[in-house]
Amino acid sequence: MELELNSKEPIYLQIIAHIKKKIVSGELKGGERVLSVREYANEIKVNPNTIQKVYYELENEGLIYTQRGIGKFVTENEDKINSLRQELFNETIDKFIEDSIALGFTKDKILAVINERYKGD
Structure with missing residues (x-):
C-alpha cells in the first residue's frame, strides 16, 4: 500500500x-x-x-x-459488505460525473463515451 x-x-x-x-x-x-x-x-x-x-x-x-x-x-455479514460495495461504487460514479462536468462534458456525451468504451456484455 x-x-x-x-x-x-x-x-x-x-x-x-x-x-x-x-x-x-x-x-x-x-x-x-x-x-x-x-x-x-x-x-x-x-x-x-x-x-x-x-x-x-x-x-x-x-x-x-x-x-x-x-x-x-x-x-x-454479506449485507454489510454489499452495502459498502454500493457505497464505494456510488462515490466513484459521483466523482467521475463531477470531474466529467468540470471538463465540459454533457450528460449525453458522458453516456455515449461510457457505452463506447464499456467492454462488458
Missing part, C-alpha cells in the same frame, strides 16, 4: 479506504483474521496508534470484529 504523505486526506483515512477496497474486492474475505496492530503498523511503516484508530473506526462501522484473545476478523 502506498500512502500519499502530501495528501490533504489524513493517513488513517487512506488506510481505511484501502482496507475497505480489499474487503469489497474479496482480497480480505469474511471471517479472515486481519494483521495485528503492531504487524500492520510495521508492514506499512506507520505509528501503531494510527492502525489502532483505523481498526477502531472499521469496528465501529461493523466491517471488522474482535475475538478477545484471538484477534480481529473481517465481518462475514
Whole structure:
C-alpha cells in the first residue's frame, strides 16, 4: 500500500479506504483474521496508534470484529459488505460525473463515451 504523505486526506483515512477496497474486492474475505496492530503498523511503516484508530473506526462501522484473545476478523455479514460495495461504487460514479462536468462534458456525451468504451456484455 502506498500512502500519499502530501495528501490533504489524513493517513488513517487512506488506510481505511484501502482496507475497505480489499474487503469489497474479496482480497480480505469474511471471517479472515486481519494483521495485528503492531504487524500492520510495521508492514506499512506507520505509528501503531494510527492502525489502532483505523481498526477502531472499521469496528465501529461493523466491517471488522474482535475475538478477545484471538484477534480481529473481517465481518462475514454479506449485507454489510454489499452495502459498502454500493457505497464505494456510488462515490466513484459521483466523482467521475463531477470531474466529467468540470471538463465540459454533457450528460449525453458522458453516456455515449461510457457505452463506447464499456467492454462488458
